[in-house]
Amino acid sequence: MRAIVLLSGGLDSSVLAYHLVKALGHEVDAVSVDYRQRHRCELRAAQCIARELGIRHNVVDLSSLCGLIATSALTGGMDVPHGHYEADSMRATVVPNRNMMMVSIAGAIAASRGAKLVAVAVHAGDHAIYPDCRPVFIDRVDRALAVATEGHGDVRVVAPFVRMTKADIVRAGHELGVPFALTWSCYEGGKRHCGFCGTCVERREAFALANVPDPTEYEPIQVRRSG
Amino acid sequence: MRAIVLLSGGLDSSVLAYHLVKALGHEVDAVSVDYRQRHRCELRAAQCIARELGIRHNVVDLSSLCGLIATSALTGGMDVPHGHYEADSMRATVVPNRNMMMVSIAGAIAASRGAKLVAVAVHAGDHAIYPDCRPVFIDRVDRALAVATEGHGDVRVVAPFVRMTKADIVRAGHELGVPFALTWSCYEGGKRHCGFCGTCVERREAFALANVPDPTEYEPIQVRRSG
Numbered sequence: 001m002r003a004i005v006l007l008s009g010g011l012d013s014s015v016l017a018y019h020l021v022k023a024l025g026h027e028v029d030a031v032s033v034d035y036r037q038r039h040r041c042e043l044r045a046a047q048c049i050a051r052e053l054g055i056r057h058n059v060v061d062l063s064s065l066c067g068l069i070a071t072s073a074l075t076g077g078m079d080v081p082h083g084h085y086e087a088d089s090m091r092a093t094v095v096p097n098r099n100m101m102m103v104s105i106a107g108a109i110a111a112s113r114g115a116k117l118v119a120v121a122v123h124a125g126d127h128a129i130y131p132d133c134r135p136v137f138i139d140r141v142d143r144a145l146a147v148a149t150e151g152h153g154d155v156r157v158v159a160p161f162v163r164m165t166k167a168d169i170v171r172a173g174h175e176l177g178v179p180f181a182l183t184w185s186c187y188e189g190g191k192r193h194c195g196f197c198g199t200c201v202e203r204r205e206a207f208a209l210a211n212v213p214d215p216t217e218y219e220p221i222q223v224r225r226s227g
Numbered sequence: 228m229r230a231i232v233l234l235s236g237g238l239d240s241s242v243l244a245y246h247l248v249k250a251l252g253h254e255v256d257a258v259s260v261d262y263r264q265r266h267r268c269e270l271r272a273a274q275c276i277a278r279e280l281g282i283r284h285n286v287v288d289l290s291s292l293c294g295l296i297a298t299s300a301l302t303g304g305m306d307v308p309h310g311h312y313e314a315d316s317m318r319a320t321v322v323p324n325r326n327m328m329m330v331s332i333a334g335a336i337a338a339s340r341g342a343k344l345v346a347v348a349v350h351a352g353d354h355a356i357y358p359d360c361r362p363v364f365i366d367r368v369d370r371a372l373a374v375a376t377e378g379h380g381d382v383r384v385v386a387p388f389v390r391m392t393k394a395d396i397v398r399a400g401h402e403l404g405v406p407f408a409l410t411w412s413c414y415e416g417g418k419r420h421c422g423f424c425g426t427c428v429e430r431r432e433a434f435a436l437a438n439v440p441d442p443t444e445y446e447p448i449q450v451r452r453s454g
Contacts, residue, residue, distance in 0.1 A: 059291075060292055060295070061288075062289075064286075064287055064288035065332065065335065068258075068285055068287065068335075068336050068339065096338035096376065096380055097335035097380075098335070100334060100335075100371060100372065101328070101331040101332055101334075103331075104324060104328040104331040108292065108295075108323045108325070108327075109296060111323035112296040112323050131374060131375060131376065131377040131379055132375040137374045137375055140367065141371045141375070143367045143371070144364065144367040144368045144370070144371040147364045148326065148327045148358060148364055148367075148368070149359075150358040152321055152323055152358055153323055155324075
């Protein structure tokens, strides 16, 4: 079956791409979205992962939206919050309606290419902060896309990790041989992972909980303390 | 109440903008989407309508999608079909998943600006050809957007014309004083309305059925016959 994977270049979507290609044997195209995210290096990571898998990769430019949607810590204008994911501090990283826009765009590309699935890597750890990462959102956006493309592609949305933790995803990726070092999580978008923002903390913790070696290069602690 | 209207610059969405501002008294921002449509002059029409109404207008550039989605008669690569709207010939004008993409983008802008509504001007005449103009689509995309923005804007989708004919819309627009001559329907995107493409035929017919004078400048018939 042909599928479109929304590939940010982060850990979760990279494991999802491997899962679709290696475990399920789907014919997969990857789509990334450029919304002028501060951590745009994730787009290069997505390109590397797609190249490793030998799959087609396209970047959709949504940067004209940047001035029109609410300032988020991910698109500049405020600091990236450090620490563990918690409802209060991490609300600053919410880009409003991001997943519905991305699923809709991937749905249009899927309908055009005869792909029957749009796959998105939301997972259980996201639910508390991001309303568009919950199972109820996946269910509803799937139903909307199904009728929107009825008779014109008949595309559905799948989110195989929606009830998994990030540690579960690391374990799955380890078994699939995902080159984790090529993936990018850090919201700061520096040369190395900062190790302190919410997604870095979550990434580190997931490798530890999964008991899988973490190949990520994090900034040395002293650099952050003096900064 | 604050609302975002998806304003293409066509007749239906222009009447909708007037309806929201003049009849309902909403505080309205207009959003248009540039998807490199052949009839890009509709974007100028949208700008004129927004200026007449004194409302804010933004154009979102989705043109990077153009090479990635299926060729439609509306984005080039094939001829615009002439004649009345009928399932067979007009299928060439379907841009896959267009309304879901536009509603999602407008939803992000709404959430960012404290607007509680996204208004879209689909109507009963569209249903046979476009799956994403049916009441069932509006219902489902509304439910998806509601959960996607839950606690982050809580935006809903409305489509007040979804069960109205285009003649009903012309009548409503006439009562609201909509400057119909400023609106643009023709898919050919020439200097004047061609009068022969599906949307021109539908526009002409709607004015006639509504018994409202049609101020549209159509190409003289002999030009088309010798062309």
